[in-house]
Amino acid sequence: MFKNYLKTASRYLLKNKGYTFINVFGLSIGLAAFILLSLFVKVEFSYDEHLSQKDRIFQVYVKDTTNNIPAFEMQTMGPMGPLMVEQVPEIMASTRFGTMQKKVLKMNNQRFLVDGVRYTDPETLDFFDVQPALGSSNLKLGKSDILLSESEALKVYGSVQAAIGETIEIVELGSFQISGVFRDLPDNTHVDFDYLISFENANDAFFSGVNFAMKKTVFDWGVVSAFPLYVKLSEANLDLTAIEAKMNTALEPHLSNRVTKLLPVDEIYFSDLSHGYFGRNGEKDKAQLYLIIALVILGVAIINYMNLATARYSKRSREVGIRKTVGGHKTQLARQFLTESFIITFIGLVFAICLVELCSPVLSNFVGKSVGVDYGALESYVILSSIVVGVSFLAGIYPASFLSRFSAIEVLSGRATSGKKGAKFRAALVGFQVFICLGLISVTMIVLQQFNHMSNLDLGFDHDQIVGVSLADKGVAENYETFKNELSRNASIESVTGASFSVFDGSASLYMEPEGLEEPVPITFMNVETSFVERLGLTIKEGDDFSSEGELNRKGIIINETAQEEFGWDTPIGKTIGGYKVIGQVEDFIYGSARETIKPLMIVPSKSGFTYAYVKISGGNVRAAMNHLQATFESMASDYPFDYNFLDDVFAKKYEQEEKLSRVFSTFTILAIIVAGLGILGLSIFIAESRIKEVGIRKILGANIGQLIWLLNSGITKLILLVALITLPLVYHFMSEWLDGFVYNISISVFTMLTPLIALIAVVWTILIFQSLKSANANPVNALRTE
Known part of the structure; x- marks a missing residue:
């Protein structure tokens, strides 16, 4: 039929x-x-579903119950993980992560600029089912060890066996021996790493490249909150609310007014809390x-x-x-x-x-x-x-x-x-x-x-044909004036100015007390060269820029319009913020992300300590200017390769x-x-x-x-x-x-x-x-x- x-x-x-x-x-x-x-x-909904212990692994988030930090944060303090294992019976293990971004690694007689070197605890290998690659023995992660992914080992050394036992120097940190090579992580996991070193190096790694000494380390309470933390419970289907209460109690003597939250590992990829620490987050x-x-x-x-x-x-x-x-x-x-x-x-x-x-x-x-x-x-x-x-x-x-x-x-x-x-x-x-x-x-x-x-948004400053050059290399950073003068000799380069941040990727917030306010408030803090306001074409609305100050006055600062509005000042000139005196005000300009509202900003002048140089290229001969810029950088650099981005491209990448x-x-x-x-x-x-x-x-x-x-x-x-x-x-x-x-x-x-x-x-x-x-x-x- x-x-x-x-x-x-x-x-x-x-x-x-x-x-x-x-x-x-x-x-x-x-x-x-x-x-x-x-x-x-x-693929999107399969993230971390493959983990053998996914029902027992959680990421820890912490929230300050005061009004200062109203949201849960993934960054925790270094001693928190061991404390939870010690104080909370249901937590049997923990692991922490830290990241060194854009570090130069010297290996196999070559230099490589690596986006991220992670330092972590050995438990990471168990938590995320990290397996040794074919040709590598069991993985171990001691203080002087480094682990490579299979793809990186093949790229640098040609084979897994050739990589084992070799030495890698991480510039500004030290030398490490390759103790093992692990299989590449699957695409559908929220974590991402190709290089792993022990969390025992966390203090040196976190403060690598800085010019000051710390009395305390990241392993002490109250120093820095910067490390994502994961815990493994003794069994699945436990009462998370009860465990979180015990964690809060354990945390109280060290950090008051804090509450914790446990997020299952297979929910992290889509969670608004994670903020894509590893660069892998979904919507x-x-x-x-x-x-x-x-x-x-x-x-x-x-x-x-x-x-x-x-x-x-x-x-x-x-x-x-x-x-x-x-x-x-x-x-x-x-x-x-x-x-x-x-x-x-x-x-x-x-x-x-x-x-x-x-x-x-x-x-x-x-x-x-x-x-x-x-x-x-x-x-x-x-x-x-x-x-x-x-x-x-x-x-x-x-x-x-x-x-x-x-x-x-x-x-x-x-x-x-x-x-x-x-x-x-x-x-x-x-x-x-x-x-x-x-x-x-x-x-x-x-x-x-x-x-x-969004693409054609008026950012409030001149970003056309401006190149941001990383000054991570000490040879360039310590000789910034020479670097700047050499660039200025080229007719295709109009100006050079330094800053301690990347306009769309950097900056930091500090809690400071503006005049007239009773409590400290978060203010974005930017260290810049005195020519920064003029070179980037920021519009002075009131007062003066740093060029009128003559000899550098480190206590004279410039704020934006948002700062004046939020501080309730009729006029900003002459007001103070934590000992700094306001000498000028610029119209609001977009920094960070255009998805977020502009926040109060204070621009502080400096003569050194710049991590970025912003180079304005004039005329149409961009190639000649870039060739001169690269040649000048490489003639002074000792370790880091030439790393740059046009501001237009960086902004476009945000969207x-x-x-x-x-x-x-x-x-x-x-x-x-x-x-x-x-x-x-x-x-x-x-x-x-x-x-x-x-x-x-x-x-x-x-x-x-x-x-x-x-x-x-x-x-x-x-x-x-x-x-x-x-x-x-x-x-x-x-x-x-x-x-x-x-x-x-x-x-x-x-x-x-x-x-x-x-x-x-x-x-x-x-x-x-x-x-x-x-x-x-x-x-x-x-x-x-x-x-």
């Missing part, structure tokens, strides 16, 4: 090639988008949004099939009537139509897999993660088979039940398909497609406008997520429009064919081409306008809430809301006009011939 269904369905689909193509192409795009985005979402709402987009596009493709199928099956009423007359049962007819749905879905899946293979490398590169179908896993085939069965059932169940439920007399007389019920259902399906397309177009337009607004979001919306909006457009094209052909006699009669009675085109297309145009009354207010509401998450955002105008509607109507009419013209220009005599 199934063979007969298959043969009949194949003949029908081959006979109606246009109908088959529209459905197969639409389903293949929908399925490909669904599979690709589902694979990405699967759960965006991952869910991508899955919704995938389901929407697949839904549009399924609706296309249902719409066209019910329309086409209406033309097959005689076939259905004859089948029923000769004894065909409702179930048999339903199976016939479901078989056709299965064939189309299966062919669509084959093409979808081809599209997935073509597009998965692009998506992997775009999201920075490996995304693809694992053809070696049985699970993949089960899921793909389930997709075929599920989609073919969803797409075919309504058409199958639509005609099979009527009696033979109803079908053969035309009463089953000539009523308004089928037309209303098709109108509802088309309305849903319009709702999706109009919503996606509107959202995409707003996201693109917001991204462009990669918004750029990616805009690209995702743009891409899948286009796909949704293509899929919906195919359905509308197929439906327009059906409408034109089903109304061919009406068009012929109207032409004979004197209707012109314009009237006939409007007759055929007015229904869907009115439907679009009706759906827009529902869609656009919803888009306005939800996107207004999304924009509220940005400090600097656009306003949604009437033009922004109407443009997507006009664009969609234009696209739909472009699709409809060809078939409409064909029908309107047809000879009415042919249309009125009896069959």
